[in-house]
Amino acid sequence: MKLEISESDLRIETNQLAATIRTKGYVSGIAGGSFLDRRTGARDLGFGLDIVDFLLEPGPDKPDMPEEMRYPWGDKVHGNIPKRYVELPQICTQAGRIEWKVVGGGGIIGVKEWFRYTKAAPGYIRGSLWEQWLIFLEGRRYILASDKVTSANDVESLILRIDMPGHIKHSDGDSFEAIYLSYHGVIPSQEFSEDFAPDERFLYRRGDKLPERFIRAYKIRGGPWLAGMTLNPQIVYEAWCHQRGYVCMIQEIGGMRIERGESFSAAYIIGFFDSIEEMESVYDEFKWSSHVSVKAGKLEIER
Structure with missing residues (x-):
């Protein structure tokens, strides 16, 4: 495994993957x-993977x-999905820089990133802490x-918005063949030739039938x-x-009552697979995980 650190990014290589993590x-x-799959030469097609935005709650302003x-x-x-901001900024585009550290061990590199929100809506205070782990094996x-x-803050229904896995850049489906949503099925790329709103098609909301696995x-x-x-479908x-010039793969986690000082988290697998069956097999190895981290050079999984 290889790690290179520069002023604005971290570059990580394993025998299967390569990736860059930007800190500025x-x-x-x-x-x-x-994000490079060494076996096939394939790369992700969008603006990034597990990209993080802001904190929201349901309802109009x-x-x-x-x-x-x-x-x-x-x-x-x-x-037509009314929401309102709880805390800003949008981390990916407006934070500018984030704090980070690297923890390694035998066959593992973990990168932890974090940021405190700096602006709050009326009735709330700023300072909620976002933390992210990206762990290479x-x-x-x-x-x-x-x-x-x-x-x-105390919030009736606090939501974190992310991209999962990430958006898809394309022109009439030239870069991808299909999308698989475990709560819907396989969707051919031709379905994304024209723009449509997120609540017109393929939307998942809590209260819909809970899939056995939450895979996108x-x-x-x-x-x-x-x-x-x-890895825990219930946290989504x-x-x-939906299509908006690109395929937008926004995902929101949380959506539960939370009091000041309390936390919620989600854990994910992000990577390359040869089949849906392979995805399901790997998913089941880690199913119901809610948080992952690296401590003392070892992987720690919370369920």
Whole structure:
């Protein structure tokens, strides 16, 4: 395994994967186009993997919400799904830089990143803590990852928005063959030739039938599947899969009452697979995990 550290990013190589993690600029998750499957030469097709946004809650904006903090909805980008911000900024585009550390051991490299939100909606205080682990394992074509939020506020339904696995850049489906959603099935790329809102098609919401496994994946044209698998299906609040110039793969976790100082988290597998059956087999090895980390050079899994 190999780790290179520069002023703005970390570059990690295993015998199966290579990836870049940016600590300045467009931050969080795996940098877009950098996630390489050494076996096939395939790379991710979007803006990044497990990219992190902001904290939200359901419902339309309150009258005292400042104009610059109002959440847009009622269009093809956001659909008719009213939400409002709890804390900002959008980490990926506006944090600028994040704190990080690397923990390693035999056949494992773990990168921890974290950031405290700096702006809060009226009635809330700033300072909720987001933490992310990205864990590389020698011999595996996938990584383990997790996102955790420790709230600075009492919130009836606190939501963290991420991209899982990540958005898909394409022109009339030229870069991918199909999308697989475990709660829907296989969708051919032709279904994404024209823009449509997230609540028009392929939307998952808590309260829908809970899938046995929560898997979202796309088949790279002429290559493997790239999957993002949330290991506890119950933590998913909402999941989008819609076309807006690219395929938008927003996913939201949490959506539960939380008090100041309390936390919630989700764990994922993100990687390359040759079949849906292979995804399911690996998923079942880690199913119901809620958080992953590296301590004293060893992988720790919480269920």
